[in-house]
Each structure stands twice: as structure tokens, then as C-alpha cells.
């Protein structure tokens with residue numbers, strides 16, 4: 001190419017160049033612009049199809065030439081995709097949203113085309129038929145079976161006409177799902193602007209967080225802002241004595257996804273449900289719930305419903321008792337809340353009052369002992385104690401935002417040498433263009449199946465944890481926030497400690513109802529006195545959290561669990577009900593469905609769904625948790641039982657139990673069936689009673 005024509009085409013696209021000179025081969029965040037993604041995707045998709053075509057063209061028919069190569073295929077595309085999807089969640093600027101809208105159906109169609117590439121499925125079938133005769137290792141047999149199943153579940157056996165219909169359904173679903181998430185992000189920009197007087201009665205940490213939010217949004221000096229981020233709006237609903245303001249905040253919060261008729265997420269949700277029904281039909285299933293559950297530990301929707309209904313009935317009883325306790329408090333205190341009784345914008349507020357009265361425990365007294373810095377130290381210490389991981393902060397490496405921390409994670413190997421295990425990215429603060437909630441994600445998956453000559457670094461995982469804490473001068477966490485941080489670190493460990501040979505079976509690529517076990521199990525360590533006495537120290541004075549306060553925290557821990565269990569379980573029930581429908585009539589109305597369904601199952605008064613349909617991203621942003629919101633409760637059966645193993649060992653850091661947890665829960669990925677993994681860890685099948693006890697649902701008469 002001559003110099004005169006090359007000026008515009010030789011500008012280097014950082015997504016297409018090698019990252020081998022970047023520290024740990026991290027993406028060169030500072031250089032990546034939204035405009036780089038489309039050309040990088042185009043090239044990545046082309047490379048992926050070329051890789052797959054090479055498999056089709058090879059004359060050799062072996063595990064290595066077909067299955068191992070398939071697992072490696074498309075590595076350049078997955079690099080681009082992982083940066084893209086991470087940015088779409090953590091820093092989804094309007095420019096990037098445009099790219100996301102444009103690319104969603106194109107990427108979906110590319111994915112469909114990989115499953116229908118002529119000749120590819122035949123090759124995989126060939127190995128699948130012979131899998132038990134080839135002298136393969138158990139992990140290799142599982143990989144063959146998994147990939148074969150991925151193909152059949154993606155419609156590889158359909159006629160060409162049906163394949164086209166299926167690809168259209170998937171592409172439309174991808175577009176709708178993107179739109180759902182973008183609408184939600186827009187609605188969450190909603191701001192409740194308040195004055196100093198409005199904030200009266202709120203704890204200092206909340207006032208400071210609302211002031212910081214106002215500053216970041218460029219508001220006037222005497223203004224305070226409560227956004228619809230959970231870490232701001234929940235404390236406001238808990239502490240603000242102003243019933244009118246609580247009602248306003250609650251109304252906006254509970255209407256996310258339907259605040260503007262232009263962004264009607266209920267209509268989008270309905271379209272998604274109809275398309276999923278068609279998708280299930282293509283596979284010969286009556287409902288989408290049937291299609292989803294086949295590939296889960298639960299196996300059938302009936303098994304899911306058994307668990308949910310068992311818990312629902314107990315939780316209703318518990319929540320109704322709690323409401324009576326709140327109403328009694330209201331009567332005695334002389335507050336006038338009208339004939340209707342406790343409303344959803346009252347529950348948290350009065351629950352907190354009753355908690356203080358009954359257990360003399362005030363959540364805001366605890367907060368100064370839970371600074372983000374200290375709780376991060378705590379989780380790193382737990383990680384070190386259990387699994388020997390060491391975290392070295394690398395402020396010299398630039399991430400995509402100044403608030404984001406990067407760590408190298410090291411471990412001393414058996415030969416005494418310290419080795420790099422993973423790179424960990426910690427993104428803790430709420431900010432504009434970041435999705436709400438908390439999640440773990442990966443920039444690079446652990447794998448040992450690297451192509452010839454590929455640097456081993458490419459198999460070292462890059463794991464990211466996102467939270468949405470309200471940033472303050474000193475960021476102070478509620479106990480729930482701290483639990484969330486531990487939860488995501490549990491997922492983080494699932495990625496960092498992964499020790500699979502093949503990427504398809506590594507890390508969190510497990511069945512959906514196993515995926516919350518590593519995360520929820522990690523939450524247990526936050527509550528341990530060994531941890532709290534060392535790390536829950538006052539952010540100003542350094543004083544250790546008083547025993548008395550911890551005793552109160554423990555005593556109050558079962559309080560209001562009925563509320564928590566109800567607001568979660570109702571979401572899981574509604575999810576199953578929606579996806580078990582065999583027909584969505586023309587006049588189907590998601591809002592009416594919600595109302596009727598809640599009435600039908602006897603939803604306790606004064607509580608609403610934790611995620612109402614218009615902002616239920618688990619259900620409508622991607623399909624991973626669709627007909628699968630139950631997995632948290634399913635995993636709670638597993639995690640409560642699994643943590644009991646440490647208790648039984650007499651030491652929550654018992655070395656032998658920790659090593660078993662590493663091996664069977666955190667490192668195995670999907671190399672072994674999940675029920676088998678649990679049995680290897682615990683020596684038996686899970687027992688539901690540990691979960692019921694933890695949730696205070698075993699002996700309801702004593703719970704209040």
C-alpha cells in the first residue's frame with residue numbers, strides 16, 4: 001500500500017493488535033474507543049469461522065483435531081467480545097450503546113451460524129458416537145458430551161428451513177434483550193433531588209453519600225440526590241422519617257422500566273416470552289421452562305416448584321408475623337399511617353425501628369466498622385486463609401476508569417515458588433453508565449488448551465467483580481453491601497481458582513443451578529467472629545467492633561427474614577409461572593399477570609417483588625436466569641449444607657475442608673457433574689434442613 005492511500009487505514013485498532021506487550025496481556029483499556037469494536041468484531045467473526053472451517057476440512061478424525069480444536073476456535077473473537085460485554089455493563093456510554101444496538105443481532109446470527117456450519121456437527125457427532133471407545137479421560141468425555149449438547153440445544157439437527165427460523169428468533173431475542181437493558185439503565189438515571197431538611201433523621205453516612213451523588217451529578221451546593229441505585233435508595237427507605245419522601249422514592253424505584261412510555265419494558269418482556277415459547281417449540285418442548293430445566297441440576301420445572309412452594313408457605317407465615325410486629329409498633333408509637341396499614345414504602349422503615357426496639361440493634365451503628373477498604377482486606381484475608389491466595393495491588397496499571405483497582409493474584413505452589421494465578425479487577429462504585437446490581441465477569445477464561453506456541457499467560461484468568469456502592473469520602477458499607485462484596489468474591493474465586501483443561505468446562509461454565517454455590521458459600525465467612533474481630537474496625541478511630549454490637553447483629557440476624565424470603569421467592573415463582581405458560585394470548589398484559597398472580601399465591605401485604613417484571617433483568621437481559629431465578633434458593637440448600645462441613649470440622653478455616661472446597665467447588669468448573677461434585681465434597685446428597693434453619697424457617701413459633 002502506498003503512503004498516500006494508507007493514512008486512514010493504517011490507524012491501529014487496539015482490539016486487533018496483539019496485547020502481548022501489555023502487562024499480563026490485559027486489554028489496552030486507555031486506547032480502546034467504541035468505534036474500534038465493529039471492525040474488530042467483523043475480523044473476529046471471520047477468524048472464528050475460518051477456525052471452524054479448518055476443523056471441517058481436516059481429514060483426521062480424532063478428539064484433538066476436532067473437539068480440542070473446537071474448544072480453541074474463535075479466541076480472537078472472544079477477546080473482543082469479553083471486553084465489549086464488560087464495557088456494556090461497567091461503562092456503557094451512549095456511543096457504546098449505539099454499537100451494542102447495532103451489533104446484538106449480528107453477533108447472535110454469527111453464533112447461530114457457527115452451530116449450522118455445513119459439515120461441522122457431523123464431525124462432532126462422529127466423535128460423540130465413539131467417545132467411550134477412544135480411550136479418553138473423563139474430562140474429555142464430558143467435553144464431547146457438553147459440546148454435542150450445545151449443538152443440539154442450538155438446533156444443529158433442525159432442517160435448513162427451521163434453522164433459519166431459529167436464527168431469526170435468536171437474533172430478535174438478542175435485540176429485544178439489549179433494548180430492555182438500555183431502557184432500564186436510562187430509567188435508573190432518575191434522580192430524587194432533596195434539601196438538607198429533607199435528609200433530616202437520616203444517618204450521617206447516607207447524608208454524605210447523597211451529597212456525593214449530588215456533587216458527581218453537578219447539582220447545587222445545598223442539594224442532595226438519591227438515585228435509584230439500591231445502595232442509596234434502600235437506606236433512604238430504611239431511615240427517612242418522611243413518609244411522603246419515602247413514598248416518592250419507592251414509587252420511582254418500583255417503576256423502573258416503565259417510567260416512560262417510550263421505554264416500555266413490559267411490552268418488550270411480553271415479546272421475549274412469546275419468542276422463547278417459539279424457541280422451546282422448535283425443540284419439541286411445551287414450554288420454555290421445560291427447555292431450560294433439562295440442562296439443570298433440577299431437571300424439571302416440577303422439582304423447582306417443589307422447593308419454591310415448600311419455602312413459600314413457610315415464608316408467608318413468617319412475613320405475616322413480621323407485619324403484625326410492625327403494626328403493633330406503629331400503634332404503640334402513635335404514628336398515623338392510615339387505615340391501609342403498612343405500605344411497601346413503610347416496611348423497611350418500621351422493620352428498622354422494631355429491630356432497634358427489640359434487639360437494640362441499629363444498622364447505622366454498625367456501618368462505621370464496615371468501610372469498603374477494611375471489608376476488602378477481610379475478603380482477601382479469608383481468601384488467603386482458605387486458599388493461600390495473595391493480592392498485590394497494581395496502581396501502575398491503567399483500567400477503564402480511575403475508580404477501578406487491578407490486582408495480581410499469586411499463590412505459593414508446592415515447589416515453594418510463588419506463581420501468578422489470576423488478575424483481579426475490582427470495580428466497586430456506582431456511577432453513570434454502569435448497570436445496577438453486582439456481578440462477576442471475565443475478561444479472560446482459565447484454560448490449558450492453548451494452541452501451539454501460544455503464551456501460557458493467555459490461559460491465566462482475568463476476573464472482574466462489579467459492585468454499586470455509593471461512593472463517600474470514606475465508603476461505608478451496610479452489612480448487606482458487605483455480604484454482596486463477599487458474594488461476588490465467591491464467584492471471583494470460581495474463576496480465579498478454576499483448574500480445567502478446556503475452556504468450555506472451566507470457571508463458571510457450570511449448570512446454572514450450581515453457579516451460586518461458590519458465591520453464597522463465601523458469604524458465610526463475613527459473619528464469623530474470627531473475621532469481624534479483626535477487620536470490622538472503625539474507619540476513624542480504628543477501634544474493633546464491640547462484642548456487644550456483634551452479639552446484637554447475630555441476635556437480630558433472623559429478624560425480617562420473612563420479608564427477604566418473600567421478596568425473593570415471589571420473583572422465582574413468577575418467573576416459573578411466566579415460563580410455564582403454553583400460550584400468551586393477544587391481549588396478554590404482563591402488569592395484569594403480575595397483579596393476578598400475586599393475588600392467587602397470597603402475596604403478603606406491604607411487600608412487593610424484589611424485581612418487578614419491567615426491571616427484572618435476570619429474566620429479560622439474556623436468558624441465563626430465565627426460568628432460573630430459583631437458582632439462588634437452590635444453591636442456598638447447597639451452600640448452607642456445605643458451610644456446615646466447616647462447622648463440623650470445628651474450624652471455619654479447617655485446612656482439609658478448605659482443600660476439598662477448592663477441589664470440588666471452586667476449581668472443578670464443569671469437568672464433573674455438579675451433583676457428583678457435591679457428593680465428593682460432603683459425602684452425601686444435600687440436605688434442605690440447613691437452609692431452612694439458616695433462614696429461620698424451621699421453627700416459626702420461636703422465630704418471632
Ligand SMILES: [Zn+2]
Nearest residue numbers: 487491516519
Ligand atoms: Zn451471584
